[in-house]
Structures are given as structure tokens and as C-alpha cells.
Amino acid sequence: MRITKFTIAIIFISLMFLVKLYFFKLEPAYATSVVGTIDIISYSLLFMGGIIFFMFEKKRRIVVPNKKGKRDAKITIFLFAISLVVIIISSYVNLSKGAIEWDAIALYDARAKFLSQGMNFSEMVSLSKFDDKNQYYYLLYPPYTSIVHRFWHEHVSIAPISFYYSLNLILLGLGIFLLTKERLGVLFAALLMFLSIANTNIFYTSIIEYTNLPFTLYIIFGFFLILHFIESKEKWSLFFGTVLIGTSQFIRFLEPIWIAVVIAFFLTALVKRKNKTISLSIVVLFVFCALQYYSWQFFVGSIADNPQIFDFSHITIIEGILGIFTGGLFKVTLYLIRSWGLTLLVYLVSLINIGRRKKLADIFAGWVIIFSILFYWGSLYLISLEYDWWVEMGESLMRSSTYLLPISAYLLLKNVKIILGETRTGLGKRKIGFSEIIKRAFVRS
Amino acid sequence: MQNIQKYNKTNLLVLLKQVRSLCYSIFPLIWASALLVSIGEALLYPGVTKKYLLINPLWVYFILIAACLFSKYDPKYKKSVLSEKLNKINLSLAFLFGLLYLSLMNLEKLNYSNFVFSKLHVHPAELKWPLFVVLISYALSRRGFHTIVNNKNIIKKIRPEMIIITLALMVSADNLIGISSMIEKDISFMLSNPLASYDLKMSEKVTPLFYEYTSFIKTNVPEESTILIPPQGYPWPQTGNSAYLRYFLYPRKVLNGEEYLPGANYTKNDIDYVLIAWGETIGTEYDYTHGWPKFDVAAEEIIYITNEKDKDKVMGNYVYEAVKDKELWGVIKITK
Known part of the structure; x- marks a missing residue:
């Protein structure tokens, strides 16, 4: 299991490393700057450090409670089968459709086209020089997706770029299963995998060529690796989790999810603040993520001289406070509830009982959900004060927050395991399979 | 107290x-x-x-x-x-x-x-x-x-x-x-067209009208040209969206104009062509109406999309009043 987690992490960290190296090659001004140098050195240190710790660190055994009852293979196989159906549908759509979606045409794939014709990112700013409405457009999103598109077009001729997103879906499903199998058990890990990849919003991101699915992937894997660190204290998982969370900003930059993770980790670690390892780990996570944030900001602002999409000042804060009394905050809250719909209910239900949980890992997950919701709420509110098109962000909000669903479902399933664990105790000491529980649930005794 | x-x-x-x-x-x-x-x-x-x-x-x-x-x-x-x-x-x-x-x-x-x-x-x-x-x-x-x-x-x-x-x-x-x-x-x-070509799939995705129009532009406008396009907004959500249109026309440069004025200096911005675009959608916004450009353009030639072979190229200036309310698509080569 440890090797599986390590392998998954290495694949994504290596891929991001290669993308970053290519970006450095394209932008020598950034690569030779102090910020660029620190960026690549910090990345390399965490990368190598993770590998070294994995090889030489003593393996810690995680005690998984509620591991009662025999594994119900039939239901697990069924869940894998319907997950496979979902993946086949996604793959078929992506292999057959050929054409790409709006934002991929306008931005992600367009940049790939420009790259293949010799233009670099800092030069793309000039393309929208006379576009009063969208001057910031070409550097609104970081380069990861476009670089991947570029290399896919050049080196993978057997399948269109859309299929890359089906691969992301497969990796998301497999990764969620393998990373949670230890804690949830095989059956519940398979259920979590199915609920995640079959979720309408996550599935939708697998048939559009946008940044959302790769972003979700990096955040989810980073989250579970940090979770593993909290439980096992294995430093390699902290390092790799930090890299994945921090470098997710190289895929999408507008949503500061890394801040939610850092604050959640800080609050969780406060419980064990006297432990030096934990205290240092907060520093590692915060410093690396902040570096990644500042690196891209530096490139966009100083190297490429690209205008910002959002321009907040201290007046925005004053307007924000006044907006609470004029009903602006309520309007945004209602809009958020409508946009998220039942999914918000899932997020909130997963937080039930969070105050009574004893495991630090569960508390960390709860804080991540809470702060993510707060960030979306706060950011949307601030944007609503400055821009009248804020109401059009509903779909984008749904797509960018899909990482919350596997995390919430993970917490929910852990709660369910607790309930079912007590039920089994109530029914007697005999080990009972899940099929027997289903039968008993629907048949009156 | x-x-x-x-x-x-x-x-x-x-x-x-x-x-x-x-x-x-x-x-x-x-x-x-x-x-x-x-x-x-x-x-x-x-x-x-x-x-x-x-x-x-x-x-x-x-x-x-x-x-x-x-x-x-x-x-x-x-x-x-x-x-x-x-x-x-x-x-x-x-x-x-x-x-x-x-x-x-x-x-x-x-x-x-x-x-x-x-x-x-x-x-x-x-x-x-x-x-x-x-x-x-x-x-x-x-x-x-x-x-x-x-x-x-x-x-x-x-x-x-x-x-x-x-x-x-x-x-x-x-x-x-x-x-x-x-x-x-x-x-x-997909099930009805299992062997569809890339062109057919793209045409289905972005609408046949728009795809055909971009193919027409690529055929008639050289790659090193700069093109003046309609303002961004309905009824030109695609032809007026410079980033979107650039995907199809790159390395040609595109520049947004205004509805009743060029909005850009032809000489200073080195504009070579101006699109003639009726509008892809029925709906409109910002009080825009169909048909563009709604200003006269001094032209070397005007190339229309039409089924009639001998009427697709017209010499002489583009005069808006003469073509007002006509559903036309084409491109104007500016007189330099």
C-alpha cells in the first residue's frame, strides 16, 4: 500500500516537474530570476527529500478501527464494474467527439497552438493588447494545461487531447480507491471511488478540456497524502502532499484552496503543537505553497506585465462590511446555495459530529471543507461588490469546487462505518457480511 | 450602577x-x-x-x-x-x-x-x-x-x-x-456519425455556419494579415470574441471594432481586412442589431459567401446603406 501511494504521488510530481522545466525553458527571464531559482530549488528539495524519506524512514503502522466483517467481494466487484462503465462512457465521448469546448478553444488549446508556433507565455499578452474587455485573458490561467495540450498534440497522435481527461478520471478513481483503502476498507473505498467519478459535476469535467479535473486530482491526492502524514507521521507523504497542493496553483490560480489546506493543517496541528515534527511541517507546507503563489504572481506581474482580472483595494473591504447591512451578503449566500444545491447539503452533513471526532485526520478534513466553503463564499461576495457579471460564475463555481465532494464523501463514509460498526455490535459478536446487513435492513425480523 | x-x-x-x-x-x-x-x-x-x-x-x-x-x-x-x-x-x-x-x-x-x-x-x-x-x-x-x-x-x-x-x-x-x-x-x-472527420465534428460543435465562415476566411485572407472583427457580444458571440476566433485564424491578428465605427485606425493598426458578419445568433445584447460593419469601408475588393460563383467578388467600396438589412457574410479587403 505504501509503495502504491508513493507511485501515484511520484507520477504526478514528476509530470508537474517536467511541465515546470519546460516552462522554465520557455521563459529564461523567469528561470534566471531569484524567484524562479527559489521555485525550482524548493521543488527539487521536496521531491528528493520525499524520495529519501520514503527509502530510509521507518514505516509506521496505522491501526484502522472498525475493520470488522468479511470483505464483501461481490458488492466491491459491482462497484468497480459500474465505475468502469462510467469510465468507458467518458472515454467513448472523448475519443469520438474530436472537437473541444469553448474555453479550450479560446484559451487552453489556443495557447498550445501558439506554443507550437514558437510563441512563449510572456509574448501572448500582446495578442490581447487592444482587447479592452479581456486584456488579462491569456495569463488568467497558469500554463500547465496548455503545455500538456501542446505535448499531447505533438506526441500522441492516436487519440485526441480530450482523451487525456478520461485518463485523469481513471487516475482520480484509482487514486481515491488506493489512497483510502486502508482507512475505509475495500468496500467503502470502492463506494467512494464510484461516488466520486460518477458524480455529475466531476464526470462533466472529464469530458471538457479545462483545468478543473487535473486541479481536482492534485488537490485530492495532496489532501490524502497530508492526511496520511497526520496519521502515520511519515515525512515523505508530507513532502509529496505539500508539492501536490502547492503546485496545484500551476494549474488553477484563481481559487486559493492551498490557503484552506494550510489553515486547516495549522488548526489541526495546534492540538499537538508541542511536537516539533508537527510544528516544522506547518512551516514546510506554508512556505512552499506561498512560494508557488508568489512565483506565478511574480511572473504575471513583473515578467509578463499582464493586467490583473481582479483589482481589490481597502475600499472593497469597506464596501464588504457595508454590504452585510444592505443585503448583499444574503444575496450571495442564496446564490451559492442555489448553485451548489444538494451538493452543499452533502458538504454540511459530512461535518455533522465533526466536533466529537477524536482522530486528527478527520478534524483536518472537516477544517478543509469548512475553510473551502468560507473561501468560496467570501471570494464570491468580494467579486459581487466589484463586478456585475458575478452571477455568471455559477457553473465555474461548481466545476472548481469538485474536489470537495470526495473529501466530504470520505468523511461521511467514515461516519457510516462508525454507525454500521455499532450496529454489528448490537446484532451480536458474529461477523456479518454487508449482504446480510442489506437483507436484514429491508426484511422485518 | x-x-x-x-x-x-x-x-x-x-x-x-x-x-x-x-x-x-x-x-x-x-x-x-x-x-x-x-x-x-x-x-x-x-x-x-x-x-x-x-x-x-x-x-x-x-x-x-x-x-x-x-x-x-x-x-x-x-x-x-x-x-x-x-x-x-x-x-x-x-x-x-x-x-x-x-x-x-x-x-x-x-x-x-x-x-x-x-x-x-x-x-x-x-x-x-x-x-x-x-x-x-x-x-x-x-x-x-x-x-x-x-x-x-x-x-x-x-x-x-x-x-x-x-x-x-x-x-x-x-x-x-x-x-x-x-x-x-x-x-x-457520435453514434450516427461513427466515422465523422475532424471537420465534421468541429462543425457540429461550433455550428456549421461559424465553421464554414472561418474556413472561408482562412481561404481568402493571408496568414500575415490583421482583421477587424465585430464588437464582442450577441449577435456575434463567436465572430466578435477575439480569443475564440483567434484559435481558428491564428497567426492572423484580430482586432475588435465598434458597431457604428471602426474603433481602430486602419493605418496605425495595420488593418488589412474587415469581416462582414450578419450575426450567428438571433438574440442580441447591449442594443446591438444584426449586420456588421455598420459603417462604410474603402475597399479594394469585397468577397461574399454566396452560392452564385460570379457574384462572390465585388470591386469597389463597401457602402453600408446599400447592404443594410441584408443577411451577408464575407470579408472586405481594405484599400491601402
């Missing part, structure tokens, strides 16, 4: 206790009202409460939440049989409304907008409010979720496995139906 503060504090506490007691006494009435309002909005139409009772239903739900919070701290609440019965009713109704909501929403997705209302006179999306009422009443009661975990008798009676399994099946069905309706249009094209 201290005595006055103590007196005020005591008065406040007494007042709060009275409010708490009142909330507890009339809680079933508040709960029933909130439920009736929410069901009324779903069965009649959203806004019926505001129209006839002049009350925004959100205020009713807000009062319910406040009543839940106040009444649960009343000492009579803990021992109350009514509150226990209400909780069971809430849980059962949550199950019923949840099932109805998901089933009817999916039925709507599988057919068309307003299908459920036309057959059953129910607004499926509004069923979330009765669901919200029963769930929030249950969640805010003292006997909440952790009671299920702690009380084995309740576990045996209400069978949480049944609820959990049913919920999991409902969520799964909802997701699978959501996926099918999402890909329905794409799938039907």
Missing part, C-alpha cells in the same frame, strides 16, 4: 426564558406553517405565499430556524414526547421528500423543462424547501444525528442501514441519469 446592571441582566434573562418558553409552546404551529408554506410553493407556484400572504417564505424558514434554536433549550423539551414524535415525523418526511425531489428532478431531466409540472402540477425544484424544513428541524433538535449513533434501540427501530443504502442508491441513480442527459446530444451525433 452595579445594581442597575444586575437588574437589566436579570430582566434580559427573564425575557429570554419567556421567549424560549413561547417558542417551545408554539413550535409545532411554526413547524406546521413552515411545512405548509414550502409544500404550497411546490404544488401551486413559487411566490404564492408572497402574493397572498405578503410574506417572503424565506422569513418563515428563518423564524422556524430561530424557533428550533430557542425551543430546544427549554427544560420541557428534553422530556417532551411531542418533540420525539416530531423528530420521527421529520425523519420520515425527509426520506419521502428526498425521494420525491430526486425522482422528479431526474424525470424532468430525462424529458423536458416543465414536464413534471405539466403532468403532475408539481414544481420539482421547489421540493427542496419542504426537504429543507424537515431536515433543519431534525438537525437542530437536541436529538440529532449522534442520537442514532449512541442509542442502539433507535438503531434497531429506524434501521439506518436502510436509509443509508437507499440514499446511496438514489445518489448513484441521480448521478447516472445526470450523466446520460449530459451526453445525450453528443452521443446521438
